[in-house]
Each structure stands twice: as structure tokens, then as C-alpha cells.
Amino acid sequence: MRDLSANHDLMSLNTATVRKQWRLDQIIDECARRNIRAISPWRDQVAAVGLDVVARRLREAGIRLSGYCRGGFFPAADASGLAAALQDNRVAIDEAKTLGAPCVVLVVGSLPGALQGRPAYTDLNRARHEVHDGIAATLEYARSVQMPLAIEPLHPMQAAERACINTLEQALDLCDELDPAQSGMLGVAVDIYHVWWDPKLYAQIRRAGKKRLLAYHVCDWLTPTADLLNDRGMMGDGVVELKPIRNQMEESGYAGYCEVEIFSEHWWGLPGGAVLDTCVERHKTVV
Numbered sequence: 497m498r499d500l501s502a503n504h505d506l507m508s509l510n511t512a513t514v515r516k517q518w519r520l521d522q523i524i525d526e527c528a529r530r531n532i533r534a535i536s537p538w539r540d541q542v543a544a545v546g547l548d549v550v551a552r553r554l555r556e557a558g559i560r561l562s563g564y565c566r567g568g569f570f571p572a573a574d575a576s577g578l579a580a581a582l583q584d585n586r587v588a589i590d591e592a593k594t595l596g597a598p599c600v601v602l603v604v605g606s607l608p609g610a611l612q613g614r615p616a617y618t619d620l621n622r623a624r625h626e627v628h629d630g631i632a633a634t635l636e637y638a639r640s641v642q643m644p645l646a647i648e649p650l651h652p653m654q655a656a657e658r659a660c661i662n663t664l665e666q667a668l669d670l671c672d673e674l675d676p677a678q679s680g681m682l683g684v685a686v687d688i689y690h691v692w693w694d695p696k697l698y699a700q701i702r703r704a705g706k707k708r709l710l711a712y713h714v715c716d717w718l719t720p721t722a723d724l725l726n727d728r729g730m731m732g733d734g735v736v737e738l739k740p741i742r743n744q745m746e747e748s749g750y751a752g753y754c755e756v757e758i759f760s761e762h763w764w765g766l767p768g769g770a771v772l773d774t775c776v777e778r779h780k781t782v783v
């Protein structure tokens with residue numbers, strides 16, 4: 497297992513962690529000041545500053561990406577909605593290419609409209625088929641420009657609104673179906689918040705192996721959890737045994753960043769500098 501205690505060269509910051517404190521250009525500056533070497537930005541944060549500006553600022557600061565958030569949300573109520581989702585995913589891939597991202601993270605979507613409280617249908621199997629077809633079509637484009645896609649299974653509590661892929665096993669089944677040759681262009685993003693509870697977690701990480709393990713996201717699971725979306729814990733403040741999971745990731749071939757991704761009203765309410773300093777300290781000690 498890699499030793500993270502000496503420095504934080506292997507830490508990446510998912511920029512949603514401080515999205516309420518700073519714009520993305522400020523986040524890049526604050527990361528550079530603390531020698532944080534990688535980030536994973538969100539499309540809306542990039543758009544607010546401008547794609548070319550962000551690409552230039554990253555180059556100047558010598559900061560790399562650990563992923564790009566995000567593509568997905570494939571299911572739709574009708575054919576034009578399905579086509580619009582595919583087009584939007586192509587744009588996300590192009591943006592990722594401009595930023596030099598190693599992969600586009602896919603939150604695949606589920607019942608269309610459920611996020612807004614008005615699901616257009618309730619057939620979860622239909623949503624799964626639309627996700628299958630959407631990833632298949634997007635993978636074709638991704639291959640043509642050599643941008644890997646990382647499916648992120650979400651905790652089943654988000655199965656209606658955000659993702660109908662809820663376990664690593666389910667994500668890997670889809671990878672094997674759509675990319676049986678393990679080309680390196682389709683894999684998974686392992687986010688401990690979503691998968692820590694899964695009795696098959698370790699076996700599925702082993703099954704995934706180096707070719708499929710494209711990203712690793714860390715935070716912690718608080719007890720009790722006050723909000724199912726925006727109450728993630730800082731590493732070390734919850735019940736997830738982080739080191740054994742990272743050990744399994746690395747034994748299975750993962751050699752990338754540990755990306756700190758904390759959606760939290762608590763941490764959004766604190767000064768950004770204190771949040772980043774805490775992330776760095778916890779990365780060295782408990783990740």
C-alpha cells in the first residue's frame with residue numbers, strides 16, 4: 497500500500513467540496529498555494545469561469561485532473577430527450593479532452609424527471625435499458641477521441657433520481673457487456689460514500705482490476721446522516737474503514753489519485769482554506 501503520510505502528491509480535490517466558498521479559478525489558486533496537484537471539476541464550475549480560461553489556469557498552475565464531473569443522465573421521456581442526452585455527453589467528453597482529464601465520470605441517471613419531483617415514468621428496467629444504450633452510444637464517441645468513461649455506481653438511496661446503477665457489480669456487469677476486451681475506455685469510479693456498505697465490495701474491486709479502476713473518491717459516512725445528499729463526512733469523522741478499502745484498490749492495480757469529494761452543508765459553511773487544510777491533513781493520516 498502506498499505511503500500517503502509524507503506528502504499529499506496523490507491527493508485530488510473534487511471541487512464541489514468548496515463550491516460554495518469559491519469560484520473555480522479561485523479554487524485552482526488555493527490548491528496551487530497548498531501544493532494540491534490534482535482536481536476534479538464540475539461542468540457548471542468550468543462554465544462559470546470559461547473552458548479555455550480554466551484550461552490555461554490549470555496549465556499555468558501545473559495542476560492535473562483526476563476526472564471530469566460529469567456525464568450521464570441518459571434516460572429520457574422520449575426520443576428527442578434521449579438524443580439530447582447523447583449530445584450533451586459528447587460535449588462533456590470534448591470539454592474533458594480540452595482540460596486533459598483522464599476520464600469522464602458518469603452518473604447514469606434514472607427515472608427521468610424524478611430529480612424535479614415529476615417522474616415521466618416509473619419503469620426502472622426501462623431506465624436501465626436506456627442507460628445501457630446511452631453508454632453504448634457514448635462509448636463509441638469516447639473511443640474515437642480516446643476519452644475513458646468511468647461509471648459511478650450510486651448508493652441505492654439515489655436509485656430513483658440520480659442513478660439506476662447502484663453497485664459495483666452492476667456497473668462491472670455493464671462494463672463487461674459493452675467492453676468485453678477491457679480496452680481501458682470503460683471502467684468504474686469507486687466512491688466510498690456509495691459503496692462502503694456493499695458485502696461484495698472487496699470482491700468486486702478485485703474483479704475490476706487495473707483496467708477498470710479509473711477513479712477513487714473518498715469522504716466518510718456519518719452516523720447519523722442528516723441529509724442523504726449533502727451531509728458527507730470528512731475522512732476520519734465517520735464509520736468507513738478507509739485504509740483497507742484503499743489497500744484493496746491498490747492491490748488490484750489502482751495507481752491513481754485519492755479524490756476528496758465532500759458534499760456537506762457543514763463544510764460549505766466553513767472558510768475554504770480551513771477545509772482544504774483539513775482535507776490535506778486527513779489525507780495524510782486516515783485515507
Ligand code: ZN
Pocket residue numbers: 648685687713757
Ligand atoms: Zn464521487
